[in-house]
Amino acid sequence: MDNLSIQKAADLLLKSSYTVAFTGAGISVESGIPPFRGERGIWNRYNPEVLDISYFYAHPTESWLAIREIFYDFFGKAKPNPAHMALAQLEAAGLLQAIITQNIDDLHQQAGSKRIFEFHGNSQKLVCTRCTAHYTLTDVNLETLPPVCAKCGSLLKPNFVFFGEGIPEQAYAGSVEASENAQVMVVVGTTGEVYPAAGMVSIAKSHGAKIIEVNLESSAFTNQFTDIFIGGKAGEVLPKLARLVMGA
Numbered sequence: 710m711d712n713l714s715i716q717k718a719a720d721l722l723l724k725s726s727y728t729v730a731f732t733g734a735g736i737s738v739e740s741g742i743p744p745f746r747g748e749r750g751i752w753n754r755y756n757p758e759v760l761d762i763s764y765f766y767a768h769p770t771e772s773w774l775a776i777r778e779i780f781y782d783f784f785g786k787a788k789p790n791p792a793h794m795a796l797a798q799l800e801a802a803g804l805l806q807a808i809i810t811q812n813i814d815d816l817h818q819q820a821g822s823k824r825i826f827e828f829h830g831n832s833q834k835l836v837c838t839r840c841t842a843h844y845t846l847t848d849v850n851l852e853t854l855p856p857v858c859a860k861c862g863s864l865l866k867p868n869f870v871f872f873g874e875g876i877p878e879q880a881y882a883g884s885v886e887a888s889e890n891a892q893v894m895v896v897v898g899t900t901g902e903v904y905p906a907a908g909m910v911s912i913a914k915s916h917g918a919k920i921i922e923v924n925l926e927s928s929a930f931t932n933q934f935t936d937i938f939i940g941g942k943a944g945e946v947l948p949k950l951a952r953l954v955m956g957a
């Protein structure tokens with residue numbers, strides 16, 4: 710781990726009165742959730758088509774079989790790791806004002822973070838494709854697929870953003886506002902390739918934010934936007950950063 714960069718990042722956080730974290734799949738890898746891309750990536754084992762919205766409507770049972778395996782059997786057992794905990798502690802200490810996450814795994818909530826913009830929705834919630842009734846996972850039986858709405862009998866969909874769908878309006882507006890206000894943005898574990906989410910970093914930068922990046926390797930942001938790059942695992946870097954800032 711690069712201690713000098715972490716110290717510089719801590720200094721920036723201490724000077725900032727509005728810090729935003731922007732997180733991607735990498736922050737949850739140490740919780741046992743594989744990222745989408747790369748060697749152990751989810752898409753080496755599943756066809757991304759099952760998460761395409763038109764395909765889902767045309768083949769709900771087939772899509773749901775894959776969705777259940779990826780997001781409920783597999784993601785369901787994951788617990789927040791020290792990276793999620795560190796962000797929750799920073800927020801509680803008044804040192805982090807918002808999290809914008811591309812993740813749908815609910816782990817920031819489970820860690821205790823409060824102000825979270827879920828850019829791509831949340832897998833623990835489901836929505837009726839006809840009457841828009843909302844359900845939490847615990848209210849829905851996934852033994853028989855596809856699951857249907859208790860009120861109108863229509864197909865239920867996980868309340869996360871499928872390929873071909875728009876970003877939920879409130880999460881989008883909140884993310885843009887937080888990015889515009891950010892004096893520091895801490896970008897964690899994302900390739901920076903998924904748009905419009907990745908655009909939040911350029912919004913922050915163009916409004917004067919300093920960009921701190923935590924990743925195992927460089928991303929689409931590194932050369933263009935990043936002021937301080939900290940190479941290392943999120944679960945090791947963020948607790949160390951939080952300790953430096955909160956102990957100061």
Ligand code: NAD
Nearest residue numbers: 733734735737744745746811812813814898899900942943
């Ligand atoms: P990605 O899967 O494309 O890339 C993961 C990134 O995390 C890479 O840059 C990698 O170097 C980095 N990384 C891996 N392990 C790390 C660690 N321990 N510490 C720090 N960094 C680490 O992810 P993406 O760019 O976020 O884009 C994929 C899209 O799919 C996003 O919308 C993403 O949130 C979603 N997705 C979500 C989940 C989830 O909810 N946990 C899982 C997979 C994909």
Ligand code: ZN
Nearest residue numbers: 837840858861
């Ligand atoms: Zn319904």
